[in-house]
Amino acid sequence: MDNYGYFDDKNKEYVVTDPKTPIKWTNYVGTLNFGGLMDCTGGALICKQDPALNRMTKYIAQMPQSDFKGSTIYLRVKSAAGTTVFSPFLTPTLKPLDSFECRVGLSYSRWVVEAYGIRAKITAFVPQSAEVLLQDIQITNISGEPLSVDVIPVYEFSHFDALKQLVNADWVPQTMTVKAHKETTGHVILEQYAFMKRDVAVNYVTCDRAVDSFDGDRRQFLGDNEFGSWANPLSLANEHLSNSECDRGDNIAALMIKLGNLQANETQRTITQLGQSTTVTSARPSIDKYRDHKAVDAALTELADFWSNYLETMVVDTPDEAMNSMLNIHNPRQCHTTKNWSRYLSLYQLGYGARGIGFRDSSQDLIGVMSHMPEEAREFLERLLSVQNPDGSAMHQYFPLTMEANEGDSREEEHMPKYYGDDHLWAVLACAQYIKETGNVDFLDKEIPFYSKTLPPKERELGTVYEHLKRALAFTFNNVGQHKLPLLGFADWNDTVNLPAGAESLFVANLFGTAIKELVNITEFINDNATTDLLNHYHQTMKQRVNDTAWDGDWWVRYYTAEGEPIGSHKNTYGSIYTNGQSWPVMSGFSEGERRTQSLQSVYDKLNTQYGIKLSGPGYNGYDDNLGGVSTYPPGAKENGGIFLHSNPWVMIAETIEGNGDRAFEYYNQINPAFHNDNMKVFESEPYCYPQNILGDEHKQFGMGRNAWLSGTASWTYVAGTQYILGIRPTINGLIVDPCIPKDWPSFSVTRKFRGATYEIHVKNPNKRNKGVTVLSLNGERIEGTLIPIQPSGTHTITVTL
C-alpha cells in the first residue's frame, strides 16, 4: 500500500508512521498571534503576528526534507555498548529509528518514537493564552539496562524581517545577537534579537531544568568552521557544549539538558520553551509558569477543551464514514487554519510579504468559521472592511502587524487596472453570514473607516458596515463594460486570467447577484424598503444582461475581452469552458431552467475527472501576454486546466440547488483527501487536509496534489457539505433544514448549536429521494416549510422526512 500513515478519528489525529513522506507534510500550532507550522520531521517555522515582519525561526521551505529546518532535538544515549546521537524526528541525523509516529493533532503534533533503547514522546504546541511554543519531551528507558540520556533541543533564528534574512548577508549577521542569562539555579535563558529590537522584542529559549551547557553561535555548535553538519554536529562529540554567546553571525539556541541515568522503564521529562516578549524580564512570569509541569498539562487540557467545544458546534452522523470524519474533525480544523493564516504562511505561500491577509481569501475563510467563532470572525471582518476603499472596491491584501494594505499582484503591472473585480463583493457574503448566524443586525450600524494610503487612520472617512456593503454593490453596478457587465479589473477570483483593461467578467456579475441575494434577506428583515428595491433592481438588471449576452449554447461564457470577444466559449480552441462560469450563475439565480441543467451537465461531461473537477479546459498551450498568468502554467497545472479544488464545492452547491443530490455527493466524495491515503504514489500531499490544486488529466502527473492547507476549498467544502448537502443553513429568521442527499441514504442526523440552543436533527429518507422535505416537526409539532424559527435555549428535536 502506498501510504504513510492512518486516520485515528477517536483521538482526532492523523498518524504518520513513516517519516519519509513524499513531500513535507505539515501541521499548524498556535495562531497568527503566535505560532506557525511544524512539519512531520520536527521542522518549525514560528512567527509572532506577521511572518514577513516578525519571523522567529529560520525554516527555508525549499530545502530538502532531510535538512535541518529551524528546529530539532538531538538525543544522546550512553550505554555500556557506547554512545549514539540521533534525532527522534529522523531529520537531520537520518539515523534509522525502530518505530516512528507523528500524531498530527488539533493544534499540536506528538511524536512517539523508539530507537536505541529509548522511547521518546514529544508534544509540541502553543498554549491558548500564551505566546510560547512548548515542547514537552518525555524519555523512557525501554532497553532493560541503565542508560544515560542527554537531550539537546536546537532552534535556529531568522532575522525578524524574513526577506532581509534572505537578501542581505552583511547587515543581518552584523545585527544578530544571542546572550545567555544564567540563573543561580543552573537554569539558562538564551535571549536572541536583532540589535534594533533589543529593547522591544526579544526571542528566548529556555527549559524547566538546570542545563549543563549551551551554544548561541551556530559555528560553535556545528564545529570545524561549519564543516561539522546538522546531521553530525561536532560539538555533540564533546561532553559539554561550548557556552558560546553570539555577538554577530548565525544565531541559534542549543541547550544541553542532561537527564542523567535512567533505570530500566524509568521516564524523565523536560519541557523547552521558545517565546518572544518585550524583554526577558517581561517574559519572566510566563517562563516560570511553563517550567511547572502542571501548568503545561493544564495548557494541553485547555487546548483540548477549546477544540471539543469548537467541534461540538456541529456534529454529523451520515451513512458515509469519510464524510463524517471530514465534517466532524479535519474540515472544520482546516477552516480554523485558513482563518488564521489566510494565504500568508505555508510551505507554498512563504510569508515573505508578497502576500498578506487577502481581502477575498479571508472573507471566504470567515464563512467557514462563522458558526464556531462568530465574534472573532466579526472582529476580523472589521479589519477587512477597514481596507475597503471609499469608492467601494477593496485593497487586495494587508499586513496584520501594520495594517498597511496594497493592490496585490496588480501592483507589478503598470499598464493594468489596480483593483480586482471581485474582492469587495466577498465581504458582503461574509457579513451576511455573520448576521444570519448571530442575528446581530446592529452590526450594520458599526462605523468603520474606509482605507486611505495617505491619511492617518483617525482622519479617514467613516462609514457604517451597511454603507460599506452598499458601496461595494454600487461599485460593481457602476463599473461596467461594453455589454454592461462588470469590468474584470486586474482579475476576478481567478487571479491568473489577467486580460487587458476593458474586459468584462461573468464571474463578477454572478458573485454580484449572489451577494445581492444575501443582503436582500437582511434589508427585508430590517424593513429598509428603499434599499431592498434598489438591490432587487440591480439583481433583475444584471440577470437580464447576463441572460441576453452570455449564453453560449451549452454553457455560459466566462469573460469578454475589451474587444468584445468571448473567453470560455465553444469559439475558443483553448479555455473553451470554465467551471466557475457555470456554478456561480446557479448560485446567483441568473441561470434557471434548461440553461441551468444543461450548463451543469456540461461541467460533468467536459471537466470532471476522478480526482475532481477541472477549473477550465482545454489548457492554454504557450505563454500569451493577453491572457496573463494562466498561460504561464503548462496545460493541466493550477488554473490552466488543473483541478483547482476551491471551485469544486461551488459546483456541489449548484447541484444541490438543481436538486441533484447524487451528483453533489459524487463531487463531494471524489475530492475527499482521505481517499488518497493509499494512493500516495500519485497524490503525495497530506491526506488530512484539502490541497489547493491537483494536476489535471492533460498533465503527466495527473492526480498529484500540492499547496496543502491554505485554500478556500476548506471553507466552501464545509459550507457545501453542511449547508447544502446536509442542508442545514442558518438564516436571519432561523435554521433551514433542506437536505439534498444521495437517494440511497436512508437517514442521517446532525447536532447543531445555533443562537444559544441545540438542535438535534434527524432526517429520514424512506422514499429514496434526493431532495424535498415532506414532513418537518419541531419537538413533535408539525411545521410547514423548511424553516425552524429561532428557539429558546435548551435542546430541540427536529425530525424531517424527505
Ligand code: GLC
Ligand atoms: C489562490 C488565491 C485566491 C484565488 C485563487 C484562484 O488560491 O489565494 O485568491 O482566488 O488562487 O486564482
